[in-house]
Amino acid sequence: MRNHNDEKAALEAAAIGIFLNIYNLNHPQPLSIWKRQERPDYVLTDGRHHRIGVEVTHLFYDHLEARRVLGRLNPNNHGEESFEEFAQVLNDLLQQKEKKFKKYNQSYPVSLLVRNVSPLFGMSDVLKHKDLYYKPSGMMNVWFLSKDGIDEWLLKDLFDL
Template sequence: MSEHNSEKYLLENAAVNIFVQIYNQSFPGKLTIQVRQERPDVILAHADQEFSGLEITHLFYDSLQAKILLGRSEDDFDRIETMEKSIYTLNELIKKKERIYKDIGLEFELSLLIRNASPIYGMKDFLKHKDSIYKPFVFTNIWFLSRDGNDEWLLTDLLQA
């Protein structure tokens, strides 16, 4: 496994573990992780033994911020982040994932988990702009995992928000 794939796996693994923990504390019907794979990233089992797929991704402001936060660049991130650009990046990320799955026939429901990596914008900032967030047709849920200026992770479904 290459360093990049190993790092990607670790990021995805952390995100899905946080997601399952918060989901199980917040919603009826417990989820368990059944299989880790390439597409979708995870197969989840619900308490009623139904299965669903979960594609996992991370939202960075842009590729430079991702490289800096992941320790792949020594550059300073001295640009001013805007919420408008963050929403644009979020929408492009959702559309990219939608393109991957639009023609794949899955035998179960598929959800998207987006872990927000922004050190500036949290859950409440994105929810203020929920009407501007792209709503794809291939995902049953778009789970958004984010913080709001503290260490507590928050979870919401952007399709229901």
């Protein structure tokens, strides 16, 4: 049986792999993993050997959805979901990570990668409501990785909204 740290590491590895595939298809300077560590989760390097830290986090609508998606709870409805509540969960996550970033002590810039795991709301929902999001300081980018009713992952920097 996998423990929480193994599961978290596997989720983070999957997210950074998806991120790198999409990022490298759309940017002239590809990134690759330099090392895995605790703070930030990954250090990437570009072709010029510049380092970029990436903190990886996952977004769920709520703790019940997280338990369902991770197979720890039988599927059931838990009331009516609203995008405003989803946006608030995202904003709380961004504020939490902003506090964490202030404790980092590294010589390279750090970005946040938010992988939306919720099947309730996708990229188009996020883009339609771009005025609802908190803009954290201290981060080079806030990459939002999400599906949108299709099997393909989409990537957008929330700072570009």
